[in-house]
Amino acid sequence: MKSPMAFKFANKPGFTLFELLLVMAGSAILLAFTLPIAIRFYQGQLVDDTARTLVDTLRRAKASAIAQKDSQPHGVKLNTASSTFVHFEGTSYATRIPSADETIDYPSSMTIASTSTEVTFSELYGTSTISDLWSVNIDGASSKISISPQGVIDLQ
Numbered sequence: 001m002k003s004p005m006a007f008k009f010a011n012k013p014g015f016t017l018f019e020l021l022l023v024m025a026g027s028a029i030l031l032a033f034t035l036p037i038a039i040r041f042y043q044g045q046l047v048d049d050t051a052r053t054l055v056d057t058l059r060r061a062k063a064s065a066i067a068q069k070d071s072q073p074h075g076v077k078l079n080t081a082s083s084t085f086v087h088f089e090g091t092s093y094a095t096r097i098p099s100a101d102e103t104i105d106y107p108s109s110m111t112i113a114s115t116s117t118e119v120t121f122s123e124l125y126g127t128s129t130i131s132d133l134w135s136v137n138i139d140g141a142s143s144k145i146s147i148s149p150q151g152v153i154d155l156q
Contacts, residue, residue, distance in 0.1 A: 072089040086103050110136065128147050
């Protein structure tokens with residue numbers, strides 16, 4: 001005959017240690033498979049956002065030059081050392097009007113590769129001083145921006 005205490009504990013709801021360990025192991029396995037996918041997705045979104053911001057900045061510089069804003073050419077300078085790009089007014093970054101600079105930061109873990117780090121758009125026509133392909137990269141995720149001598153800016 002069982003003691004009255006045994007019946008009292010046997011009917012109480014709860015989880016056994018084995019069940020808890022089983023759920024924790026399943027969660028760990030699920031996390032191990034989904035975490036790398038989530039990280040790659042985040043990096044891809046970060047690259048896309050940075051590339052779009054850079055394209056928008058290039059297009060604003062071109063539009064400002066065509067509109068002859070402040071009677072100046074406009075351009076964009078990549079500063080990879082400080083992880084920024086700058087929309088400037090002037091014929092070049094060296095001869096720019098510093099008070100008109102618009103500086104945009106991007107994540108320091110990201111690289112923007114190009115053969116030239118500066119593009120200037122001419123007044124009225126919006127032609128560019130370079131023909132180049134800028135590449136925005138972070139751990140395998142990448143996006144490319146082409147700039148033609150005619151001033152066409154394309155996100156690829």
